[in-house]
Amino acid sequence: MKLGEMKCGSAAKIIRTSGPEALQTRLLEMGFVEGSLVEVLFEAPWGSDPIAVRVRGSLVALRRNEANWIEVES
Amino acid sequence: MSLVALAGNPNCGKTALFNAMTGGRQKVGNYPGVTVERKEGVANLDNRGSIRVLDLPGTYSLSPRTPDEEVTHDVLFGKLAGEEAPQAIVAVADATNLERSLGFVIELTQLKKPIVLALNMMDLAEKRGLKLDLKALERELGMKVIPTVAVDGQGREDLIERSLEMLSQVDRSTFIPHDFSEEAKDVHARFKRVDTILKASIQKQVARSVISEKIDHIVLHPFWGSLVLLVVLALVFQAVFTWSATPTEWIEGGVAWLGTQVGLFLGDGVLKSLVVDGIIAGVGGVVVFLPQIILLFLFVLLLEDSGYMARAAFLMDRVMGSVGLHGRAFIPLLSSFACAIPGVMATRTIENRRDRLTTILVAPLMTCSARLPVYSLLIAAFIPNKSVFLGLGLQGLVLLSLYVFAVVTALAVAYVFKRTLFKGEKPILLLELPTYKIPSWKSVLLGLRERAGLFIKRAGTVILSITVILWFLSSYPKAPVNATQPAIDYSYAGKIGHAIEPLIQPIGFDWRVGIAFIPGFAAREVMVSALATVYAVEGKDEEATAQSLGDTLAKNWSLATGLSLLAWYILAPQCLSTLAVVRRETNSWKWALFMLVYMTALAYLLSFVVYRVTIALGGG
Numbered sequence: 001m002k003l004g005e006m007k008c009g010s011a012a013k014i015i016r017t018s019g020p021e022a023l024q025t026r027l028l029e030m031g032f033v034e035g036s037l038v039e040v041l042f043e044a045p046w047g048s049d050p051i052a053v054r055v056r057g058s059l060v061a062l063r064r065n066e067a068n069w070i071e072v073e074s
Numbered sequence: 075m076s077l078v079a080l081a082g083n084p085n086c087g088k089t090a091l092f093n094a095m096t097g098g099r100q101k102v103g104n105y106p107g108v109t110v111e112r113k114e115g116v117a118n119l120d121n122r123g124s125i126r127v128l129d130l131p132g133t134y135s136l137s138p139r140t141p142d143e144e145v146t147h148d149v150l151f152g153k154l155a156g157e158e159a160p161q162a163i164v165a166v167a168d169a170t171n172l173e174r175s176l177g178f179v180i181e182l183t184q185l186k187k188p189i190v191l192a193l194n195m196m197d198l199a200e201k202r203g204l205k206l207d208l209k210a211l212e213r214e215l216g217m218k219v220i221p222t223v224a225v226d227g228q229g230r231e232d233l234i235e236r237s238l239e240m241l242s243q244v245d246r247s248t249f250i251p252h253d254f255s256e257e258a259k260d261v262h263a264r265f266k267r268v269d270t271i272l273k274a275s276i277q278k279q280v281a282r283s284v285i286s287e288k289i290d291h292i293v294l295h296p297f298w299g300s301l302v303l304l305v306v307l308a309l310v311f312q313a314v315f316t317w318s319a320t321p322t323e324w325i326e327g328g329v330a331w332l333g334t335q336v337g338l339f340l341g342d343g344v345l346k347s348l349v350v351d352g353i354i355a356g357v358g359g360v361v362v363f364l365p366q367i368i369l370l371f372l373f374v375l376l377l378e379d380s381g382y383m384a385r386a387a388f389l390m391d392r393v394m395g396s397v398g399l400h401g402r403a404f405i406p407l408l409s410s411f412a413c414a415i416p417g418v419m420a421t422r423t424i425e426n427r428r429d430r431l432t433t434i435l436v437a438p439l440m441t442c443s444a445r446l447p448v449y450s451l452l453i454a455a456f457i458p459n460k461s462v463f464l465g466l467g468l469q470g471l472v473l474l475s476l477y478v479f480a481v482v483t484a485l486a487v488a489y490v491f492k493r494t495l496f497k498g499e500k501p502i503l504l505l506e507l508p509t510y511k512i513p514s515w516k517s518v519l520l521g522l523r524e525r526a527g528l529f530i531k532r533a534g535t536v537i538l539s540i541t542v543i544l545w546f547l548s549s550y551p552k553a554p555v556n557a558t559q560p561a562i563d564y565s566y567a568g569k570i571g572h573a574i575e576p577l578i579q580p581i582g583f584d585w586r587v588g589i590a591f592i593p594g595f596a597a598r599e600v601m602v603s604a605l606a607t608v609y610a611v612e613g614k615d616e617e618a619t620a621q622s623l624g625d626t627l628a629k630n631w632s633l634a635t636g637l638s639l640l641a642w643y644i645l646a647p648q649c650l651s652t653l654a655v656v657r658r659e660t661n662s663w664k665w666a667l668f669m670l671v672y673m674t675a676l677a678y679l680l681s682f683v684v685y686r687v688t689i690a691l692g693g694g
Contacts, residue, residue, distance in 0.1 A: 022139060026504055028261040029134040031174045036265075041287070045296035046392045050503055052294065056265075057173040057280070059290075059507040061388045066502050 003038060003053065004068035011039040012072035014055075019069035031056030032070050075116070076241040077126045077158060081146065081182060082166030083175050084132035085381075085508040087194040089113075090224035090517055091166055092129040095234060098520050102528065104661060106156040110145045111422075119234045125241060128160055135261070136181050140425055150185055162188040162240040162249065164233065169199035169206075169221070170280055170509065176268045177261070179215070184258040188240040188249030189217050192233055196221040198511075205278035214271040216252030225514045286381075286509045293385050303389050306382070307408055313369045314412035315443065321365035329358030347549055348542075356541030359596060360534040363415050363651065367529055368522055370409045370416040374423065375521045377405075379513035383423065384505055391503055397485045398492030400429040401503070407433065407484070410440035414652045415533075418659055419525065428496035432488050434659060435669055438652050439484035439645065441477050444598040447620070448643050449473060451602050455624040456636035480644050483676070529655070536654035541596055544650075548593045560610045567592035581642070581681035582635040591648070598648045634688035641684040646677035 006012060017024060017032050032038070032055055041059065042052040050063045082088045092100075096115025105112045110131060118124035130149060131142035138144040145154065152159030165182050167175035172193075179191055193199075199206075212219045218236055222229030239245045257263040292298050333350045340346040377383040387401030394401050402424045410417030417437045424430040457469045547570070553561040562568055571589030578588055586608045594601035602620060605611075609630070611623045627636065647653065647670050657666040688694070 023502060025135070025137060025261065026139075026502065029137075029177070030504055030506070031177070031265070033262055033265045042290060042294040043296075044294075044389055044392060045300055050388060050391050052290075052388065052507055054282075057171040059509075061384070061391075061503060061505040061507055063391070063503050066504070 001072055001074065002068045003032075003040075003070040003072050004051075004064035004066075006038075006040045006051075006067075006072065008040050008043045008048070008051070010074065011037060012074040013037055014070060015073055016071045017069060018071075019066070023066060023069065027062075027066070027070065030060050031058065038070075038072060075124055075126045076162075077128055077160045078162045078164055078237050078241065079128045079130050079149065079160035080164050080166055081130050081150065081178075082132060082194075083134055083168065083178055085506055086132065086166050086168040086171075086175055087224045088132055088166045089129060090514060091192060091194055091222060091233075092127060093517060093520055094222075094224045094227045094230050095127055100520075100524075102524055105145050105149075105154065110141050117234050117237070119231060119238065122235065123238050125234065125237050127164075127237075133178075135178060136184075141427055142425060150182075160187075162237065162246075163190075164237060165189055165191045165217075166194055167191060169193040169196045169204065170202060170283070172272060172276075172280075173268065176215075176271065177264045180254055180264045180267055181258050183216075183251045183254050186250060186253075188246055189251050190233070190236045190240065190249065191215065191217050191219045192222045192229065193219055194222050194224055196228070197223045198509075199280050202281045202283060203278055204280040205276070207275045207277060210275035211271065214274050218249070225516075283509045289510050290385070290507070293382070294388070299385075299389055303386055306377070306386065307404070310370070310373045310405065311408055311411065313373060314366050314409045314416065318365040318369050318412070322362055325358065325362050325365070329354060329361070333358075348545070351549070352542045352545035353538075355545070356538040359541050359651070360530060360537050363413065363529070364526055366409075366413050367416045367419065368526055370412075370420060371522055371525045372518065374405060374420050375518045376513050378423065379511070379517060381508045381510045384507045387505060388507065395503075397489045399433060399488055400424050400426060403429065403433040406437055407440055410437040410442060413442050413444070414438040414440065414649070415529075415655050418652065418655050419529065421659065428492075428498060431660065431665065432491045432496055434656055434665070435491060435672075436484040436488045438647060438649070438669065438673065439480055439487065441480045441644070442598070442649075444649065445643055447599040447602050449476060449640065451605075451620055451624055451627075452636055452640045452643075455628040456631075456633055456640075476640070476644055483645065487672075487676075528658075533651065533654045533658045536657065537651045540650045540654070544593055544596050560607055562589055562593075562607050580685075581678060582632070582638040582685040587639065595648055595650055597651065598643065601643075601648065632689075633693035634685045637688050637693070638681040638685040642677050642681045644677070645673055645680055647673040 001012065014032060014034055014036050016034060017027050019027065036056050039054045040051050041054055044050050050061050051067060052059055052061045080088050080092055092113065092115065095117040100113055100115040103112050104110065113129040115127050116124055117127050128149070130146045133143045133146045135143070136147050136150070138147040148154035149157055149159065163182060163185065165179045167179055182189060208219055208221070220229050220232050220236060222233060240249045254267060257267050293302055333354045336354060337346050337350045340349060377386070383402065390404050391401040394403055406417045406420040409420060414437045417440070418434050421430050421433045424433060453469050453472055457472050460468050462468050462471065547566040548562055550565055553564040557564065567589050570592055571585045574588045575585040589608050590601055590604035593604040602623070606619050606623045609623065609626050611619060611626050653666045653670060656669055657663050660666070
């Protein structure tokens with residue numbers, strides 16, 4: 001499953017983060033690394049996008065499109 | 075004096091710590107060649123000595139991608155030309171968020187420079203239950219760890235003392251951290267190392283911030299969150315538009331009073347004209363913006379410091395993103411309805427350079443309050459005061475449509491710029507929503523002082539000198555003794571007005587309008603008094619003057635000319651102060667000139683169309 005497909009309120013564990021190099025490093029640096037837990041806490045009005053995700057102790061907002069580069073398992 | 079650099083993630087309280095260390099004795103400038111702000115200060119400890127402290131931009135890593143990250147990277151590696159490499163580093167980490175912020179600290183060890191770690195917001199972390207074995211953490215990292223609470227100065231002395239030790243030749247080597255070698259360069263390995271370190275040093279995990287999450291359940295709620303955002307926006311707008319009016323009037327009154335007093339003292343003559351109409355009016359023209367700038371930045375700083383700004387950007391991402399603007403662009407654009415100057419200055423919160431430039435370039439298209447006197451004059455003169463629909467007046471409708479047209483144009487221009495000039499990958503949204511906190515008044519006041527000071531120093535000098543030039547152009551040469559026309563006709567402005575008549579004639583303006591453009595360039599509302607001068611209209615007060623000027627224009631101009639000038643004012647960059655601020659904020663005249671050219675071209679085009687269409691419809 002992908003992070004971008006997760007429902008608001010659900011939690012999962014990151015398996016792999018891929019994507020274009022610049023984006024991938026960015027995501028990794030924000031803490032979206034293999035093994036970290038993620039929890040989708042909020043979504044913006046109008047199309048439920050972007051989402052706000054708790055990862056490695058902080059709350060990070062990103063668009064579902066980019067979140068789809070992050071593979072998770074619940 | 076030796077230099078230490080503060081480095082850390084955004085939102086870790088690094089700037090608050092910098093303020094605590096230096097006590098507000100700071101120099102703010104720009105790094106050579108870029109628009110990234112450079113902050114340096116001096117920290118001293120009684121009898122022990124002083125150090126210079128550099129507050130680096132907050133970043134999540136050392137890989138240089140944004141201008142901020144590039145500066146941090148280049149300064150730390152000593153690669154930025156004209157910038158000295160710091161001799162030692164104070165790494166700053168958010169104690170409530172060690173899992174993420176220690177990753178950057180590990181990355182910093184590859185510099186092989188003396189380093190200490192400031193664990194900031196320690197009070198909040200302990201309140202949320204963190205139990206940390208500091209000795210174990212120091213052992214694992216191989217660096218001294220100092221718990222700090224930047225907002226009330228806790229840990230300040232300890233930090234300065236350790237920094238002094240780091241810089242002394244004797245102790246220097248003891249501050250070189252563990253060699254994590256290859257680990258430091260790979261992000262996966264870094265976080266793995268962080269997990270190991272935390273396992274060894276944390277006795278009790280920090281709990282999630284219940285309060286912050288509770289607030290977010292309202293603030294980020296699809297319905298309530300939108301409502302909160304609307305209220306915040308309305309409040310900001312109200313402050314910049316309405317609350318600033320009274321102090322602005324005081325300043326205007328004060329400047330006018332000063333002008334009169336000095337005028338009486340100097341007696342009629344060249345000197346009086348220079349001092350009163352040139353210098354005092356010029357200084358007044360700078361100071362008059364301060365209430366709006368201070369009020370807007372009070373809100374911007376409070377919203378940033380409290381953590382709400384990032385939430386607002388999150389909520390607005392969809393809307394602003396549809397024209398290619400960043401979610402954070404809405405505060406600058408909203409405040410530009412009052413005045414583009416604080417608006418342009420507020421674009422600093424947008425990190426991406428292309429997004430920021432686009433926002434700066436379209437901000438002056440928003441209908442600022444200085445256009446209102448011109449709009450009122452022309453609408454009263456050329457739009458019949460009749461009710462069209464359900465008591466809605468035609469004049470009001472025209473005014474509303476001017477506003478709507480300006481917004482639509484600004485969004486369209488932003489859309490075009492993002493697809494041409496600032497083409498490139500759509501910037502990604504990856505935004506930390508920091509834990510809410512109560513803003514520190516000290517930081518906010520320091521920030522306000524800094525903004526106001528920068529405006530006066532940088533933009534103020536340009537505004538003042540151009541005002542004096544415009545005064546000169548409008549006053550010299552003097553009218554001959556037997557002059558039949560208003561004095562301004564004989565001046566350089568008069569000559570320029572006549573000279574540009576062929577250029578502006580196709581859009582319905584004659585040389586009189588051309589003349590009024592010159593002093594009117596000082597600020598849009600000056601156009602009204604400039605036109606009054608050219609048409610030699612005088613009334614007993616401002617209102618009476620505008621009234622009789624309106625009558626005069628209605629008699630002298632065709633409907634087409636009136637509408638054309640109205641159209642001109644929607645788009646034309648008739649404001650040198652804005653251009654001066656754009657120059658200051660983009661660090662080059664290039665973008666200011668580009669703005670001047672593109673806005674003038676658009677205005678000319680619109681005026682041309684309006685003029686010709688009105689004539690074709692019989693309004694000539």
